[in-house]
Amino acid sequence: SQQGEEDPQALSIQEGENATMNCSYKTSINNLQWYRQNSGRGLVHLILIRSNEREKHSGRLRVTLDTSKKSSSLLITASRAADTASYFCATAAMDSSYKLIFGSGTRLLVRP
Amino acid sequence: SQTIHQWPATLVQPVGSPLSLECTVEGTSNPNLYWYRQAAGRGLQLLFYSVGIGQISSEVPQNLSASRPQDRQFILSSKKLLLSDSGFYLCAWSVRTSGGVGQYFGPGTRLLVL
Numbered sequence: 001s002q003q004g005e006e007d008p009q010a011l012s013i014q015e016g017e018n019a020t021m022n023c024s025y026k027t028s029i030n031n032l033q034w035y036r037q038n039s040g041r042g043l044v045h046l047i048l049i050r051s052n053e054r055e056k057h058s059g060r061l062r063v064t065l066d067t068s069k070k071s072s073s074l075l076i077t078a079s080r081a082a083d084t085a086s087y088f089c090a091t092a093a094m095d096s097s098y099k100l101i102f103g104s105g106t107r108l109l110v111r112p
Numbered sequence: 113s114q115t116i117h118q119w120p121a122t123l124v125q126p127v128g129s130p131l132s133l134e135c136t137v138e139g140t141s142n143p144n145l146y147w148y149r150q151a152a153g154r155g156l157q158l159l160f161y162s163v164g165i166g167q168i169s170s171e172v173p174q175n176l177s178a179s180r181p182q183d184r185q186f187i188l189s190s191k192k193l194l195l196s197d198s199g200f201y202l203c204a205w206s207v208r209t210s211g212g213v214g215q216y217f218g219p220g221t222r223l224l225v226l
Binding site: 033035040041042043044045048088090096097098099100101102103104105 | 144146148154155156157158161163169171200202204206213214215216217218219220222
């Protein structure tokens with residue numbers, strides 16, 4: 001079943017601009033994670049934010065988490081053409097399986 | 113360092129034929145292992161996960177099965193493939209910690225059933 005839902009489904013921006021993607025989920029979570037997927041490739045783990053954290057940074061990435069609204073956002077600052085990819089949020093179960101439920105993703109196109 | 117291997121990269125199989133996809137992990141012990149399927153342009157659907165040798169949990173009813181004969185080996189199988197089994201299959205692992213660890217994915221196998 002779908003847990004995370006990303007918004008927007010697709011985003012096209014100019015190089016140098018910031019890109020913001022949002023994710024909503026339905027149930028209680030252990031943590032929320034963001035992944036990147038280049039076309040036809042495996043997923044790359046970008047950043048993990050725990051349920052007791054509100055904001056986290058990693059290089060040009062900034063993730064926020066609002067557990068009261070069951071939502072998260074991923075901000076990519078000063079985007080580059082190489083950031084073109086699909087981005088997925090995933091929520092981790094509260095149990096020890098650490099299984100993830102993925103959203104449907106946001107396709108980001110950064111125009112040079 | 114930890115690495116994860118999947119093969120083959122691409123597979124074309126006729127309807128009704130069997131399937132065996134293998135995933136192996138190096139550089140870690142006792143990982144949780146996962147099989148996902150991704151339809152074109154969609155998110156990932158969790159198919160199976162395993163927390164130990166011989167322990168398999170199925171997330172969705174389907175035509176596939178999974179096995180974990182060794183600690184770092186995870187196999188996805190089918191006795192008879194259906195057209196609807198076409199997709200991109202991804203294996204992933206994570207190590208149990210108190211804080212939760214992001215999953216790390218293999219390169220995937222693209223399966224086309226004709």
